[in-house]
Amino acid sequence: MGNINVRRIPDEVHRAIKAQAKAHGRSTEEEVRIILARAVMPRDEVGAGDLLWSIWDGVDLPDSAIRRDKTPHEPIDFE
Template sequence: MPSVTIRNVPDEVHRAIRIRAAQHGRSTEAEIRDILEKAAKPEGRVKLGSMLASIAREAGGLTDEEFALFESVRNKIPARAASFE
């Protein structure tokens, strides 16, 4: 799993994160991971494939059976960023 080093975090920000971590009963590092995950993948985010399928169903383009077929063969592995090296 990748790791990240963040330098020059203001004391008051670090203190606030430590307090927040204590309130949630976890380490500062675990709290920062949670904050980053929620920022990068917020709840309720609209996923493009789901949105397009919904539009197609509303337009009469897909029946429920067709949608179920697409859903069953859909690749559910998250995409990786392109590497140009």
């Protein structure tokens, strides 16, 4: 397994992670591992959009071209 050393974490973030770890009954290190894994690993959960799409999947709708856009979205830039 690899190791990562993250420097200059803001104090408020560090405190929040420690509090979250304590609330979950885990060490801070384990909490960070879980946070990282959830952030980068694909989820097996079915989202609301997938559920709604499954309602119409396979239905023959003449004169309509319903296609799901699977293009990744770009985050909004508020600046």
